[in-house]
Amino acid sequence: MSQKSQISLGRLLLEARAFLALIVIIAVFSWLSPNYFTVSNFLVMASHVAIYGILAVGMLLVILTGGIDLSVGSVLAFCGVMAGAMMQGIELGAQVFYLPVWGVVVLTLAIGGLIGAVNGILVAFFRVPAFVATLGVMYVARGLGLLQTNGLTYNNLAGKAELGNTGFDWLGFNRIEGVPISVIVLVILAVIFAVTLARSAFGRWLYATGGNARAADLSGVPVNFVLLAVYTLSGVLAAVAGLVLSSQLTSAGPTAGSTYELTAIAAVVVGGAALSGGRGTVQGTMLGAFVIGFLADGLVIVGVSPYWQTVFTGAVIVLAVLLNSLGNGPARGR
Amino acid sequence: MNDIPKPRPSGEVVLAARNVAKTYGAVNALKGVNFDIHRGQVTTLFGENGAGKSTLMKILSGVIQPTSGEILLDGAPIIFDNATHARARGISIIHQELSLAPNLSVRDNIFMGREIRTPLGVDFATETAQARALMQELEQDIDPATPVGALRLGQQQIVEIARALSVDSRILIMDEPTSALSASEVEVLFKVIRDLTAKGVSIVYISHHLEEALQITHHAVVLRDGTMTAYAPRAEIDLNWIVRNMVGENYDLGAPPVVTFGPTALTVESLTLPGAGFNLVDNLSLTVAQGEIVCIYGLMGAGRTELLETIAGRLTPSKGRILLQGREMGGLSIAERIAAGLALVPEDRQRDGLVQTMSVGQNLSLASILNFTRGLFTSTRAEAAIIDSSIRQVTVKTSGPGAPIGSLSGGNQQKVVIGKMLATGPRVLLLDEPSRGIDIGAKAEVFRLLAEGARQGLAVVYSTSEVGECLSIAHRIIVMRKGRIVAEFGPETTKEEIMAASGEAKAA
Numbered sequence: 001m002s003q004k005s006q007i008s009l010g011r012l013l014l015e016a017r018a019f020l021a022l023i024v025i026i027a028v029f030s031w032l033s034p035n036y037f038t039v040s041n042f043l044v045m046a047s048h049v050a051i052y053g054i055l056a057v058g059m060l061l062v063i064l065t066g067g068i069d070l071s072v073g074s075v076l077a078f079c080g081v082m083a084g085a086m087m088q089g090i091e092l093g094a095q096v097f098y099l100p101v102w103g104v105v106v107l108t109l110a111i112g113g114l115i116g117a118v119n120g121i122l123v124a125f126f127r128v129p130a131f132v133a134t135l136g137v138m139y140v141a142r143g144l145g146l147l148q149t150n151g152l153t154y155n156n157l158a159g160k161a162e163l164g165n166t167g168f169d170w171l172g173f174n175r176i177e178g179v180p181i182s183v184i185v186l187v188i189l190a191v192i193f194a195v196t197l198a199r200s201a202f203g204r205w206l207y208a209t210g211g212n213a214r215a216a217d218l219s220g221v222p223v224n225f226v227l228l229a230v231y232t233l234s235g236v237l238a239a240v241a242g243l244v245l246s247s248q249l250t251s252a253g254p255t256a257g258s259t260y261e262l263t264a265i266a267a268v269v270v271g272g273a274a275l276s277g278g279r280g281t282v283q284g285t286m287l288g289a290f291v292i293g294f295l296a297d298g299l300v301i302v303g304v305s306p307y308w309q310t311v312f313t314g315a316v317i318v319l320a321v322l323l324n325s326l327g328n329g330p331a332r333g334r
Numbered sequence: 335m336n337d338i339p340k341p342r343p344s345g346e347v348v349l350a351a352r353n354v355a356k357t358y359g360a361v362n363a364l365k366g367v368n369f370d371i372h373r374g375q376v377t378t379l380f381g382e383n384g385a386g387k388s389t390l391m392k393i394l395s396g397v398i399q400p401t402s403g404e405i406l407l408d409g410a411p412i413i414f415d416n417a418t419h420a421r422a423r424g425i426s427i428i429h430q431e432l433s434l435a436p437n438l439s440v441r442d443n444i445f446m447g448r449e450i451r452t453p454l455g456v457d458f459a460t461e462t463a464q465a466r467a468l469m470q471e472l473e474q475d476i477d478p479a480t481p482v483g484a485l486r487l488g489q490q491q492i493v494e495i496a497r498a499l500s501v502d503s504r505i506l507i508m509d510e511p512t513s514a515l516s517a518s519e520v521e522v523l524f525k526v527i528r529d530l531t532a533k534g535v536s537i538v539y540i541s542h543h544l545e546e547a548l549q550i551t552h553h554a555v556v557l558r559d560g561t562m563t564a565y566a567p568r569a570e571i572d573l574n575w576i577v578r579n580m581v582g583e584n585y586d587l588g589a590p591p592v593v594t595f596g597p598t599a600l601t602v603e604s605l606t607l608p609g610a611g612f613n614l615v616d617n618l619s620l621t622v623a624q625g626e627i628v629c630i631y632g633l634m635g636a637g638r639t640e641l642l643e644t645i646a647g648r649l650t651p652s653k654g655r656i657l658l659q660g661r662e663m664g665g666l667s668i669a670e671r672i673a674a675g676l677a678l679v680p681e682d683r684q685r686d687g688l689v690q691t692m693s694v695g696q697n698l699s700l701a702s703i704l705n706f707t708r709g710l711f712t713s714t715r716a717e718a719a720i721i722d723s724s725i726r727q728v729t730v731k732t733s734g735p736g737a738p739i740g741s742l743s744g745g746n747q748q749k750v751v752i753g754k755m756l757a758t759g760p761r762v763l764l765l766d767e768p769s770r771g772i773d774i775g776a777k778a779e780v781f782r783l784l785a786e787g788a789r790q791g792l793a794v795v796y797s798t799s800e801v802g803e804c805l806s807i808a809h810r811i812i813v814m815r816k817g818r819i820v821a822e823f824g825p826e827t828t829k830e831e832i833m834a835a836s837g838e839a840k841a842a
Binding site: 204210274279 | 685704711
């Protein structure tokens with residue numbers, strides 16, 4: 001342990017920086033508002049963070065390979081809308097089928113994965129720059145969502161007992177031992193991907209692809225498969241976020257989640273990952289998501305104007321990355 | 335070292351390097367070099383790849399700064415902040431790699447960064463006229479409005495030369511200016527060089543074509559491993575003198591290990607890799623036995639890298655078969671070939687060999703990671719064991735498996751790349767220029783490692799552009815030229831024979 005701790009000291013300090021920011025944010029807002037430092041408020045804030053956090057995990061996977069996924073906000077909305085549509089019943093000819101909620105969930109995740117796979121195929125096999133490919137898919141998914149509902153929002157997601165499709169609101173409203181389901185989902189996903197990145201061959205392939213794709217390729221890493229997989233996973237995670245969001249709102253609108261991709265990128269970057277790929281952890285990304293989420297909610301609670309909220313969030317992002325690059329620079333020895 | 339000859343005074347020295355050294359991390363590219371440039375004369379710098387020629391020229395032209403030592407311009411010490419500063423003092427360089435913008439026209443490239451300006455903008459008419467005059471001087475029929483990207487490589491080189499001529503330099507440094515030129519274009523260039531020296535311009539010339547360089551040079555300087563090994567005026571030297579000083583005779587890279595060859599490990603049958611207009615690998619056949627070490631020698635562009643990368647599965651051949659122990663490799667991915675026992679150590683370890691964001695240990699285990707994956711997860715203990723034995727096997731000098739890969743010297747980085755591929759348990763190991771950019775000590779260790787592998791039945795194929803390295807551990811030396819095998823030698827051949835076969839220099 002002694003030799004290991006010495007090695008990871010630098011990384012620890014780097015992650016500690018985001019951690020420090022989180023503590024400062026919590027301390028400042030607890031001092032400003034008596035309502036901030038309460039378990040119930042933390043749980044509410046955590047359920048808000050869950051949406052961004054889930055997106056950020058997918059974004060991290062993509063950014064680790066040196067790419068970027070701008071489509072997640074639109075995919076979130078499209079998947080939410082598709083779930084909403086399926087809850088209204090699927091018309092086949094004269095008949096209307098009602099799927100049980102678990103069926104809706106599985107199909108929605110598949111749709112998210114499919115859109116993600118399109119990104120992955122464009123990037124891995126057609127060599128389209130990730131920024132461009134996912135920008136295009138971002139517009140397409142947003143447009144498809146609007147087409148599906150004609151610009152309207154599905155409000156009736158509760159389902160009917162006699163049709164056997166109730167329970168869609170479970171994801172967004174229920175709690176286990178007082179903890180919102182969405183937070184539990186985030187924790188489970190974060191743990192799964194943290195372990196995958198740290199301990200599986202796939203995780204190592206991801207870091208190697210982002211660090212040096214040519215060297216990874218010559219070392220026998222299936223680079224194209226890795227790229228396809230991360231974009232697909234990012235799509236699936238966007239679908240999870242879409243389900244959680246529409247469940248929280250008990251409505252699914254095609255304009256939901258716009259600019260969420262930017263918040264997810266911000267969380268990843270604040271969490272210490274390098275946009276050039278190869279560096280970053282799920283732990284850091286989670287810290288980043290909580291820093292951004294707790295700051296935004298804190299500003300709302302203290303009653304700061306929403307315009308100022310935007311300014312503060314932006315400043316924190318730049319500040320965090322500035323600190324990271326200061327810490328990263330000399331240590332990398334370039 | 336006191337046996338290194340000092341430059342002798344002859345004519346007026348305009349630019350001089352005194353005890354100039356340059357280190358990149360742990361790599362010593364130059365170790366204290368003295369170098370003189372005489373007014374109106376041509377000084378040619380000879381040396382193998384990695385000897386430090388280009389580094390020295392970049393220092394003299396202000397592109398990079400020396401780690402220690404000083405530069406004297408007309409006898410006074412000077413520090414060049416950058417290439418623009420050096421150019422303002424009359425020093426221009428024609429780089430080995432062309433530094434032209436292919437999207438811009440010939441005229442715009444020639445005047446890039448120092449456009450002729452009027453209050454109304456750039457004076458294109460004057461620029462065009464001057465560019466045309468330069469092209470006439472170089473006897474080239476090139477319209478100044480042609481985009482550089484539309485020109486042949488040789489013509490692009492002419493444009494590069496024209497750009498250097500257009501600034502009226504006192505000192506002109508030419509790093510391999512003829513590598514893409516035809517014989518007639520070389521004649522023109524030499525005529526221009528003679529005109530320039532007659533006008534008092536000093537030329538520094540670097541070339542791999544030794545005979546060609548001897549035609550025009552007044553002085554010869556030989557670099558080897560970052561040190562100046564010899565200096566003499568033209569009248570006192572010949573081709574043999576250069577070759578002798580270039581390759582050196584006093585280092586031992588081992589001898590071919592005594593091995594009983596096993597069955598055929600690698601068979602390559604009429605392999606062809608098409609390139610632009612010609613075949614990079616042309617109908618090439620080769621067999622290598624288990625335990626055999628084969629060296630592939632050739633000049634730049636001979637097709638060595640392409641051959642090895644095609645065998646490894648990076649490039650797809652248009653024709654031919656690759657068999658590993660009789661098993662067809664065609665159509666298999668790189669990963670599948672590695673699993674079958676065919677591994678490549680690439681030429682450019684920074685670009686193709688290492689993942690800079692990962693530690694020494696993670697780099698070592700990258701290719702063999704599936705060997706210690708149990709179920710879904712990697713076994714930390716099994717990985718640590720593999721990394722540990724790899725570090726010991728290839729004798730990497732590192733503070734530990736967690737150290738950043740960038741903290742290692744070039745030689746140790748190279749050993750990591752080799753160790754990474756050895757950890758996959760290959761039957762055939764291909765190495766593209768395994769000695770590039772590493773010092774003699776590390777070279778010897780790398781070759782010892784390969785000899786040891788061969789003793790245990792590993793088939794080794796390595797390429798090199800340093801002829802001295804062919805005559806070390808290889809049982810068989812193959813000379814490639816234009817994608818074909820043009821000669822095959824046993825270990826008892828001579829450097830001169832190998833170089834003659836490659837087209838580099840005919841034995842004098």
